[in-house]
Amino acid sequence: MILEVRAVAPFYKNGFVVGCERTREAVLIDPGDEVDELLGAVRDLDVDVQAVLLTHAHIDHTGYVPRIAKSGYRGPVYTTPPTAALLQVLWPDAAHLHEEDARYANRTGYSRHRPALPFFDSEDARRALTLLRPVSFHERVELAPGLAFTFRRVGHILGASFIVVETDGKRLVFSGDVGQHGVPILKDPESPEAADHLVLESTYGDRLHPDGSPREELGRAVAEAAAKRGAVLIPAFAVGRAQDVLYHLRSLQREGRLAPDLPIYLDSPMAVSAVDLYCGALSEHDIEMTTLQDKGLCPIDGPSVHFVRDRVESQALNGRKGPLVIISASGMLSGGRILHHLKHRLPDPETTLLFVGYQADGTLGRRILEGAHDVRIHGQSVTVRAEIREISALSAHADQRGLVDWVGAIATPPRAVYLVHGEPAAREALAAALRAKPGWSVVLPREGDAIELK
Numbered sequence: 001m002i003l004e005v006r007a008v009a010p011f012y013k014n015g016f017v018v019g020c021e022r023t024r025e026a027v028l029i030d031p032g033d034e035v036d037e038l039l040g041a042v043r044d045l046d047v048d049v050q051a052v053l054l055t056h057a058h059i060d061h062t063g064y065v066p067r068i069a070k071s072g073y074r075g076p077v078y079t080t081p082p083t084a085a086l087l088q089v090l091w092p093d094a095a096h097l098h099e100e101d102a103r104y105a106n107r108t109g110y111s112r113h114r115p116a117l118p119f120f121d122s123e124d125a126r127r128a129l130t131l132l133r134p135v136s137f138h139e140r141v142e143l144a145p146g147l148a149f150t151f152r153r154v155g156h157i158l159g160a161s162f163i164v165v166e167t168d169g170k171r172l173v174f175s176g177d178v179g180q181h182g183v184p185i186l187k188d189p190e191s192p193e194a195a196d197h198l199v200l201e202s203t204y205g206d207r208l209h210p211d212g213s214p215r216e217e218l219g220r221a222v223a224e225a226a227a228k229r230g231a232v233l234i235p236a237f238a239v240g241r242a243q244d245v246l247y248h249l250r251s252l253q254r255e256g257r258l259a260p261d262l263p264i265y266l267d268s269p270m271a272v273s274a275v276d277l278y279c280g281a282l283s284e285h286d287i288e289m290t291t292l293q294d295k296g297l298c299p300i301d302g303p304s305v306h307f308v309r310d311r312v313e314s315q316a317l318n319g320r321k322g323p324l325v326i327i328s329a330s331g332m333l334s335g336g337r338i339l340h341h342l343k344h345r346l347p348d349p350e351t352t353l354l355f356v357g358y359q360a361d362g363t364l365g366r367r368i369l370e371g372a373h374d375v376r377i378h379g380q381s382v383t384v385r386a387e388i389r390e391i392s393a394l395s396a397h398a399d400q401r402g403l404v405d406w407v408g409a410i411a412t413p414p415r416a417v418y419l420v421h422g423e424p425a426a427r428e429a430l431a432a433a434l435r436a437k438p439g440w441s442v443v444l445p446r447e448g449d450a451i452e453l454k
């Protein structure tokens, strides 16, 4: 067996090839956004891709599938039913963004290619969707004699799984993104009981989420911001984070700890579509969600919530005076409608910009969080006078303790743990924490490393 670990840095890219030396058959796991290197790895290893397996819908784990569909791949793409449903929204949206990028490049001459072509287009996204083969959690699928996989719940976003691949009698576990216990809406993560080899994410490998309830913290932050009668801008991933934040805000309103008429705008067509999927995925709901739902309406919705799909309606929010809450994508301020809200409201000291998710190195979100006074948005200089706050405990990712606990159920140490999906400091810190466990060996693969699994 060969495990080709690809693109571990920068942190947001993913993609693994797991191939069998004997049969030359391989599966791709989580081919993330724009990882053309992955097909290079498939060629170098001289293997045939039999299937693609996806841990969850986030585009940094799935965004390459329409591209390989474009280049002729017609094999199955396995994932859980809720992930398949989310991808019906995410892939066409990603295609649309790629098409817009290409149009922009052609208009401004900003491209090496003439004409600039989208990374993939709507037709590729549609074709990729036809390849999806939903498989329920815990259903073991045998791809070939001696090669099987199973999805298990991991609590990161709706439908998110870790994958157990069994091959030649070995058990490989791919964590995907590991969620936290006790988050709203979703069932808690399950644990892998055994692994010969474990590929583990390390996003928050060097951090501990503060103790205390993130809902309380969110309530305090929003109540204080609302008292200033300003706008509270919450950048959030459209799928996962946005629904969690909305759920918490609605709970606080129901409990009377936030004004019940404080308007909350969910300004992202994708996030709005995902709300419907979150509300409809009854089999994935935790007890709190089920109990609330038994009483009638979906707890993510309510009279104070306004779903904004339309672009004109989104722009009209600029004219609205606070207090109000705007939840919008993208979560790290790398694009999306949040940018036009920032351009309009960052110079206003009454605005509160509230971060609720990870801000990667090099993103606009990280720069603002680190105290930038002037930032560039759509080519314009924007002065930051807004109050900047952060609630890290709301993250969809487990922290260092959470990750160490998650692997704690593995009784016999794996032959090796491979740490991926983390910046260098996070990987180093998590490696140190895991090496403190007797008998545990940790490897920090570099981009493009091929690892022989024995």
Ligand SMILES: [Zn+2]
Binding pocket: 056, 058, 156, 177
């Ligand atoms: Zn994710």
